[in-house]
Amino acid sequence: MPLYHTEDQAMLAESVTGFMADEGGIKKQLRHWRDTNCKDGFGHALWKQFAEMGLTGMLAAEADGGLSMGHVEAGIVLAEIGRNLTPSPFLTTSVMGVTALNEASDDLRGRWLPGIIAGETVLAMAIDEGAKHKPEKIACRAEKAGNGFRLTGAKDFVIHGTSADAIIVAARTSGSDSDADGVTLFAVPKDAAGIGHNAVRLVDSSIASHVRFDGVELDGSSVIGEVDGGRAVLSKVLSAGRIGAAAEQTGVAGGAFAMTTGYLKTRKQFGKLIGEFQALQHRAAHLYSELEIAEAVVIKAQQLLDGGSERAELMVSVAKAKAARACNLAVREGVQMHGGVGMTDEYDIGLYMKRERALTEFMGDANYHAERVAQLSGY
Amino acid sequence: MSELETFRAEIRAWIEANCPEEMRRPVQGEDDICWGGRNFVFKSAAQKQWMEVCAAKGYTVPDWPKPYGGAGMSPQEAKVWREELARAGARPPLSSFGIWMLGPALLKFGTEEQKVLYLNQIARGEIRWCQGYSEPGSGSDLVSLQTYGEDKGDHWVVNGQKIWTSYADKADWIFCLVRTDKTNVYQGISFLLFDMTTPGVTTKPIKLISGNSPFCETFFDNVVVPKHQIVGQLNRGWDVAKYLLGHEREMISGAGGGEQTSTIGKVLTRNGLDDPMLRAELAQFDIDALAFAACGEKFLDEIKVGKAHPAKPNMMKYAGTELNKRRHELLMAAGGSTALEWESEETRGGAPARSWLRTKANSIEGGTSEVMLNVVAKRILELPGA
Numbered sequence: 001m002p003l004y005h006t007e008d009q010a011m012l013a014e015s016v017t018g019f020m021a022d023e024g025g026i027k028k029q030l031r032h033w034r035d036t037n038c039k040d041g042f043g044h045a046l047w048k049q050f051a052e053m054g055l056t057g058m059l060a061a062e063a064d065g066g067l068s069m070g071h072v073e074a075g076i077v078l079a080e081i082g083r084n085l086t087p088s089p090f091l092t093t094s095v096m097g098v099t100a101l102n103e104a105s106d107d108l109r110g111r112w113l114p115g116i117i118a119g120e121t122v123l124a125m126a127i128d129e130g131a132k133h134k135p136e137k138i139a140c141r142a143e144k145a146g147n148g149f150r151l152t153g154a155k156d157f158v159i160h161g162t163s164a165d166a167i168i169v170a171a172r173t174s175g176s177d178s179d180a181d182g183v184t185l186f187a188v189p190k191d192a193a194g195i196g197h198n199a200v201r202l203v204d205s206s207i208a209s210h211v212r213f214d215g216v217e218l219d220g221s222s223v224i225g226e227v228d229g230g231r232a233v234l235s236k237v238l239s240a241g242r243i244g245a246a247a248e249q250t251g252v253a254g255g256a257f258a259m260t261t262g263y264l265k266t267r268k269q270f271g272k273l274i275g276e277f278q279a280l281q282h283r284a285a286h287l288y289s290e291l292e293i294a295e296a297v298v299i300k301a302q303q304l305l306d307g308g309s310e311r312a313e314l315m316v317s318v319a320k321a322k323a324a325r326a327c328n329l330a331v332r333e334g335v336q337m338h339g340g341v342g343m344t345d346e347y348d349i350g351l352y353m354k355r356e357r358a359l360t361e362f363m364g365d366a367n368y369h370a371e372r373v374a375q376l377s378g379y
Numbered sequence: 380m381s382e383l384e385t386f387r388a389e390i391r392a393w394i395e396a397n398c399p400e401e402m403r404r405p406v407q408g409e410d411d412i413c414w415g416g417r418n419f420v421f422k423s424a425a426q427k428q429w430m431e432v433c434a435a436k437g438y439t440v441p442d443w444p445k446p447y448g449g450a451g452m453s454p455q456e457a458k459v460w461r462e463e464l465a466r467a468g469a470r471p472p473l474s475s476f477g478i479w480m481l482g483p484a485l486l487k488f489g490t491e492e493q494k495v496l497y498l499n500q501i502a503r504g505e506i507r508w509c510q511g512y513s514e515p516g517s518g519s520d521l522v523s524l525q526t527y528g529e530d531k532g533d534h535w536v537v538n539g540q541k542i543w544t545s546y547a548d549k550a551d552w553i554f555c556l557v558r559t560d561k562t563n564v565y566q567g568i569s570f571l572l573f574d575m576t577t578p579g580v581t582t583k584p585i586k587l588i589s590g591n592s593p594f595c596e597t598f599f600d601n602v603v604v605p606k607h608q609i610v611g612q613l614n615r616g617w618d619v620a621k622y623l624l625g626h627e628r629e630m631i632s633g634a635g636g637g638e639q640t641s642t643i644g645k646v647l648t649r650n651g652l653d654d655p656m657l658r659a660e661l662a663q664f665d666i667d668a669l670a671f672a673a674c675g676e677k678f679l680d681e682i683k684v685g686k687a688h689p690a691k692p693n694m695m696k697y698a699g700t701e702l703n704k705r706r707h708e709l710l711m712a713a714g715g716s717t718a719l720e721w722e723s724e725e726t727r728g729g730a731p732a733r734s735w736l737r738t739k740a741n742s743i744e745g746g747t748s749e750v751m752l753n754v755v756a757k758r759i760l761e762l763p764g765a
Contacts, residue, residue: 003677004686261760276764281756288755289698293667296674315669322670370662377665379644379658 051119082251415504448502
């Protein structure tokens with residue numbers, strides 16, 4: 001399959017680009033919700049508009065009312081979300097959440113998918129325990145209790161945790177913390193007794209929650225996939241989240257880069273446009289090269305994931321690491337080349353730097369994925 | 380099965396039936412490469428046989444039209460051919476500057492007679508070409524070149540000197556940039572072809588830091604070149620040269636190999652090293668290498684449908700050569716003092732060190748990294764005054 005968008009994908013990209021620039025722009029969304037100290041950090045009206053555009057259920061099966069699309073299509077949306085720094089629950093709900101639900105029972109899909117597709121339901125993913133992504137170790141436990149389970153433990157940095165109608169939790173149902181087996185995924189409704197939140201605002205103005213589960217009673221129907229065999233589903237959810245975050249980062253990088261080259265073409269010092277200085281030209285050209293490479297490996301990994309390739313996992317980690325490094329370079333160079341105004345809240349370039357930092361931590365930073373690349377390559 | 384899949388099955392079967400076992404082993408060094416040409420000494424019967432069976436089918440230049448020695452494959456079919464070669468571990472049947480550089484330029488700018496004659500010779504591996512571009516005073520600033528062709532009616536008389544002429548001492552013919560109008564810098568250069576055995580042509584190998592001599596100085600002393608041996612229009616050779624440089628940059632960037640999956644991190648376990656810092660560096664490198672391979676694949680896909688920016692080869696050349704230099708720095712580090720051995724049997728005559736040194740030229744030849752960045756800044760980013 002060629003590494004560029006098909007005609008259908010290009011059409012999707014065109015409509016999403018216009019939609020996100022018009023409705024999801026920085027002033028209208030990110031700054032608005034930040035400056036009004038919104039408890040969710042995103043707008044529910046925009047989430048409804050996502051649904052009207054047909055975006056919320058793009059990864060759900062047609063039989064479930066979705067569009068049966070893949071990660072290339074989801075990536076198109078995420079790149080535009082990144083370019084406009086649009087706050088939305090798309091990645092946790094429509095990408096990771098739906099990927100999990102696609103492996104769930106008819107009951108669970110029937111319970112959650114219609115609301116998601118309608119833009120009324122939000123999901124959050126409770127995977128991380130601690131400040132660094134390390135899903136190989138899961139200590140949060142769900143003990144068997146009667147016909148169901150009793151969930152006890154803590155999850156950290158659950159993005160949209162307090163806004164979510166359901167939290168998908170990766171919990172240990174048997175074995176010790178670092179065992180591969182013995183993990184089970186649960187869809188936990190927000191009103192279940194025993195859930196406690198400590199919500200925190202992050203540097204990019206998104207809201208995350210430190211969630212405590214204090215003997216939360218769950219019945220067997222809330223299990224996604226197999227009891228004790230949740231790693232298979234979790235692995236799909238992680239890949240979806242990682243390639244999704246990587247796609248969003250290419251958008252963040254692209255937005256920051258466009259803003260920066262635009263500035264190089266208008267700002268004058270020493271009687272010249274600063275873009276005339278070769279010191280800046282070479283750095284901008286190098287950055288362009290890194291961004292092109294990152295975009296290429298992201299679409300490659302998306303296609304491999306959609307095609308069920310055995311190389312998908314490796315290439316998803318390559319893409320997440322490469323996108324993170326390239327995006328990081330883009331925002332650092334962006335702020336530096338903007339000079340003093342790059343440090344002001346008035347200019348948007350700093351917002352890109354903040355978002356890059358949050359996306360890099362999400363589902364594993366570049367070092368985490370470099371370690372994975374080494375392991376998957378056998379060294 | 381789709382047409383392309385049927386085609387793939389046919390190609391796979393053909394390679395299986397026709398590629399000699401010896402030609403499915405990895406290329407170890409320069410002397411394993413089949414360059415062809417009047418004076419080429421084949422390393423083995425298998426090397427000759429592989430080139431000839433491929434040439435007979437047009438597979439040495441699969442995407443060239445059949446009348447010019449190719450197989451007339453579509454871009455998608457040519458990609459399948461490369462993928463199947465890689466899958467079988469088969470070596471390229473023939474490598475040459477004729478295939479990579481002159482051929483594409485002739486296809487675009489050559490007359491019908493030139494195409495029929497020269498392209499068929501290239502496809503069959505009969506003529507080995509070299510490139511006469513750089514001069515002692517004209518490196519990055521190539522357009523300032525001074526080698527002059529004086530108009531003598533039905534021929535030119537060429538005088539001057541070229542440098543960094545790859546394999547000039549082994550080549551049969553040269554494609555050469557010659558000034559034919561001293562009053563016009565850009566529109567005063569012509570693109571000429573001539574036989575290296577023409578009286579007045581002499582070559583002198585240049586010994587490099589690697590100890591090898593892949594490049595020569597080439598001298599022209601009253602060399603007679605008939606007028607029909609010009610490619611493109613008189614004084615418009617710079618257009619041909621620029622087009623050809625695009626192909627050269629693509630080639631040096633290593634973008635031509637299709638889907639690449641090779642990583643170098645395993646050298647760590649192969650060499651029995653327990654070095655966490657080096658391991659981390661290797662993993663970072665492998666990420667960049669796999670990502671760049673995807674970029675190369677995307678670039679080729681985009682070229683085929685005209686989606687690639689015309690200046691993109693400059694970016695690919697920059698990124699690919701810088702990456703290759705890093706690859707060899709890491710391989711030297713992983714090899715330790717063994718990799719320093721210059722003549723030993725264990726290192727196949729100092730291959731690691733010589734390759735490492737050779738790669739330093741990658742970001743100089745065919746346009747330096749700095750020139751590539753200049754071109755990207757100007758033509759792609761459209762930065763002011765660049």
